Amino acid sequence: MATGxxxxxxxxxxxxxxxxxxxxxxxxxxLTALSERSVPTVSSEELAAAAGVNSAKLRKDxxxxxxxxxxxxxxxxxxxxxQISRELGLTQDWPVVIVGIxxxxxxxxxxxxxxxxGFRVAALIxxxxxxxxxxxAGIPVQHTDELEKIISDNGVSIGVIATPAGAAQQVCExxxxxxxxxxxxxAPTVLSVPDGVDVxxxxxxxxxxxxxxxxxxKAGEETEGEAAxxxxxxxxxxxxxxxxxxxxxxxxxxxxx
Amino acid sequence: MATGxxxxxxxxxxxxxxxxxxxxxxxxxxLTALSERSVPTVSSEELAAAAGVNSAKLRKDxxxxxxxxxxxxxxxxxxxxxQISRELGLTQDWPVVIVGIxxxxxxxxxxxxxxxxGFRVAALIxxxxxxxxxxxAGIPVQHTDELEKIISDNGVSIGVIATPAGAAQQVCExxxxxxxxxxxxxAPTVLSVPDGVDVxxxxxxxxxxxxxxxxxxKAGEETEGEAAxxxxxxxxxxxxxxxxxxxxxxxxxxxxx
DNA sequence: CCATCTTTGTGCACGCGTTCACAAAGACAT
DNA sequence: ATGTCTTTGTGAACGCGTGCACAAAGATGG
Numbered sequence: 001m002a003t004g005x006x007x008x009x010x011x012x013x014x015x016x017x018x019x020x021x022x023x024x025x026x027x028x029x030x031l032t033a034l035s036e037r038s039v040p041t042v043s044s045e046e047l048a049a050a051a052g053v054n055s056a057k058l059r060k061d062x063x064x065x066x067x068x069x070x071x072x073x074x075x076x077x078x079x080x081x082x083q084i085s086r087e088l089g090l091t092q093d094w095p096v097v098i099v100g101i102x103x104x105x106x107x108x109x110x111x112x113x114x115x116x117x118g119f120r121v122a123a124l125i126x127x128x129x130x131x132x133x134x135x136x137a138g139i140p141v142q143h144t145d146e147l148e149k150i151i152s153d154n155g156v157s158i159g160v161i162a163t164p165a166g167a168a169q170q171v172c173e174x175x176x177x178x179x180x181x182x183x184x185x186x187a188p189t190v191l192s193v194p195d196g197v198d199v200x201x202x203x204x205x206x207x208x209x210x211x212x213x214x215x216x217x218k219a220g221e222e223t224e225g226e227a228a229x230x231x232x233x234x235x236x237x238x239x240x241x242x243x244x245x246x247x248x249x250x251x252x253x254x255x256x257x
Numbered sequence: 258m259a260t261g262x263x264x265x266x267x268x269x270x271x272x273x274x275x276x277x278x279x280x281x282x283x284x285x286x287x288l289t290a291l292s293e294r295s296v297p298t299v300s301s302e303e304l305a306a307a308a309g310v311n312s313a314k315l316r317k318d319x320x321x322x323x324x325x326x327x328x329x330x331x332x333x334x335x336x337x338x339x340q341i342s343r344e345l346g347l348t349q350d351w352p353v354v355i356v357g358i359x360x361x362x363x364x365x366x367x368x369x370x371x372x373x374x375g376f377r378v379a380a381l382i383x384x385x386x387x388x389x390x391x392x393x394a395g396i397p398v399q400h401t402d403e404l405e406k407i408i409s410d411n412g413v414s415i416g417v418i419a420t421p422a423g424a425a426q427q428v429c430e431x432x433x434x435x436x437x438x439x440x441x442x443x444a445p446t447v448l449s450v451p452d453g454v455d456v457x458x459x460x461x462x463x464x465x466x467x468x469x470x471x472x473x474x475k476a477g478e479e480t481e482g483e484a485a486x487x488x489x490x491x492x493x494x495x496x497x498x499x500x501x502x503x504x505x506x507x508x509x510x511x512x513x514x
Numbered sequence: 515c516c517a518t519c520t521t522t523g524t525g526c527a528c529g530c531g532t533t534c535a536c537a538a539a540g541a542c543a544t
Numbered sequence: 545a546t547g548t549c550t551t552t553g554t555g556a557a558c559g560c561g562t563g564c565a566c567a568a569a570g571a572t573g574g
Contacts, residue, residue, distance in 0.1 A: 025466040052447035089473030107360035113462035182468040190309035205370035209282040211439040216346030328552040
């Protein structure tokens with residue numbers, strides 16, 4: 001999971017647990033694939049396998065949406081696709097703006113997954129005047145000055161931030177002030193937003209670090225035994241107060257070799 | 258969170274809860290920022306605010322690593338940076354390969370966050386022969402045929418998949434067969450991997466869909482009242498079989514103003 | 515109409531994660 | 545040395561999420 005929910009502490013929105021909501025898109029994808037293959041019905045077991053989850057969990061998830069299955073048969077694929085789409089709000093059009101058209105922003109603009117499911121890239125915004133007018137993914141980039149007008153004119157409520165970390169908070173505030181209430185943040189920063197605004201974070205670096213942790217643990221299991229001696233902790237405020245790199249001499253260079 | 262852990266069901270690796278591990282990179286980032294400003298010590302309250310979490314949670318998280326704080330003072334910034342880096346395995350060099358050099362793959366290759374913390378892009382791999390040799394982010398792209406050799410020669414254990422969905426599973430299998438044991442998957446597919454291999458998934462489309470859900474809910478709260486009539490569920494397999502989109506016409510247009 | 519078989523929907527128990535609230539520990543002043 | 549003040553570290557309670565296991569519901573065949 002490259003994502004982290006911020007704010008809205010597990011608000012069981014309308015009775016649907018947050019964890020379930022997070023899985024609905026997964027089910028939807030699997031169902032769409034089945035639909036394209038014209039499969040009429042699917043059992044919880046099969047669908048669960050396709051989505052990579054436990055079948056009991058899937059059934060419980062669906063039970064929050066209502067009783068849409070038929071015992072002894074399974075779930076009607078088309079019907080379920082519609083129900084989940086509706087529940088997720090994908091039966092309507094969501095205009096989205098992407099702010100920060102660097103490598104990542106451009107990649108996002110070109111990403112087919114956006115347009116495929118109710119999301120429409122309404123505008124691309126960048127602070128660099130040299131970018132203005134230049135088309136990316138067939139859409140001309142507009143300057144940050146136009147941000148408020150773009151949000152307002154297009155009724156945008158979802159914004160994607162792909163700027164450098166330094167600019168993210170400021171962009172965020174302008175987006176929110178202009179009326180955006182949901183933000184997908186790719187910048188490696190913690191955004192602070194007022195209540196009522198949802199922020200989801202995608203952080204590539206964090207994902208890699210989590211993988212590294214597990215990777216190290218795997219490697220450590222084989223080499224078990226050493227690494228048991230922890231470096232001495234700073235004893236007292238005296239040691240802590242001096243601004244040296246490490247309070248003790250044994251701190252190895254933290255930078256990668 | 259745009260991320261979802263796959264496999265390894267909450268393995269409390271070496272006593273450190275998975276949830277804590279996922280937050281360590283967040284703390285590390287905040288601490289690094291303090292370090293650059295030469296701040297010597299920080300209290301749990303301050304650091305928690307910077308990382309966007311609860312201070313009690315932060316203290317409990319740190320307690321899993323050991324008692325690195327000083328009561329009445331706080332935590333030594335440099336020391337904590339080192340401890341967390343070590344815990345996450347960032348004191349060593351992690352060669353990484355990126356497979357699939359499209360828009361996203363190129364963006365990842367250029368992403369500074371990779372190199373900054375122990376991760377080194379060892380190779381870029383793409384199936385398109387036309388890409389071979391072409392430098393991206395200063396690194397020449399190599400053809401998929403070389404995959405096994407690259408993994409082996411560089412001792413790569415972490416792979417990033419940025420291919421189209423259709424190619425992901427196959428690439429994944431080749432990576433695993435060649436010795437990769439951690440995978441960061443950007444392709445919108447569920448990867449199936451043998452035990453012992455960690456997969457983390459970053460799915461832009463899913464994140465947006467989750468935001469859309471909450472966005473719809475917010476919009477619905479204002480219009481509260483209608484939408485109470487659930488569409489008739491398919492009665493028996495007969496009704497379910499017809500492939501119509503919506504069984505009812507009452508779906509409200511919740512378009513943002 | 516009855517029996518059997520399949521598959522859903524869910525009650526229940528368990529475990530992880532979060533949060534509160536406070537005792538213990540240390541800094542610092544007198 | 546003693547007292548006060550700050551901040552950590554953690555015991556305990558609570559709530560959410562997960563998975564088991566089974567009863568209920570419907571399909572299907574005779």
